[in-house]
Amino acid sequence: MSQDLLTVEVWSDGxxxxxxxxxxxxxxxxxxxxxxxxxxxxxxxxxxxxxELTALYRALDAIPxxxxxxxxxxxxxxxxxxxxxxxxxxxxxxxxxxxxxYLSLQDRVTIQHVYGHSGVPENEMADQLANYGRKKVx
Numbered sequence: 619m620s621q622d623l624l625t626v627e628v629w630s631d632g633x634x635x636x637x638x639x640x641x642x643x644x645x646x647x648x649x650x651x652x653x654x655x656x657x658x659x660x661x662x663x664x665x666x667x668x669x670e671l672t673a674l675y676r677a678l679d680a681i682p683x684x685x686x687x688x689x690x691x692x693x694x695x696x697x698x699x700x701x702x703x704x705x706x707x708x709x710x711x712x713x714x715x716x717x718x719x720y721l722s723l724q725d726r727v728t729i730q731h732v733y734g735h736s737g738v739p740e741n742e743m744a745d746q747l748a749n750y751g752r753k754k755v756x
Contacts, residue, residue, distance in 0.1 A: 630677035630689065631644050641660075645747070
C-alpha cells in the first residue's frame with residue numbers, strides 16, 4: 619500500500635436464504651476522523667454466495683480515490699474468488715467483475731477474513747444492513 623495515503627476500513631457482508639430467494643448486502647466504510655458511511659441494498663432473488671460476492675465487489679467499489687483500504691469479509695469464498703485464480707462454476711460474470719475490480723486496486727487494498735457474528739461492531743453493522751436489505755427494509 620502507498621505510504622502517502624490515508625487508510626479506510628471497509629466491512630462487507632451478504633445475506634441470502636437457501637435457494638434463489640431474497641438477498642441483500644451491507645457495506646460499512648470507516649474513515650479516520652469521520653463518521654462511517656453505511657450502504658445496504660436489496661439484490662432480489664439470489665443465493666448467499668451471490669450476496670457475499672456482490673457485497674465484496676461493492677466494498678471495493680466504495681473505496682474512495684486517494685485512500686488505501688483494508689477490506690474485511692466473513693466470506694472466505696468471496697475473498698478466494700477475488701484474490702485467487704479460482705474457476706467458479708456459478709456466478710461466473712460476477713466473479714470476473716469482482717476479480718477485475720480487486721486487481722485494479724490491489725496496490726492499495728488488503729482483503730482480510732473476519733469471523734462473522736464475533737462481536738466486531740462494523741462487521742455486525744454490515745450484517746444488519748445485509749439482512750435489512752434482504753428483507754427490503756432499507
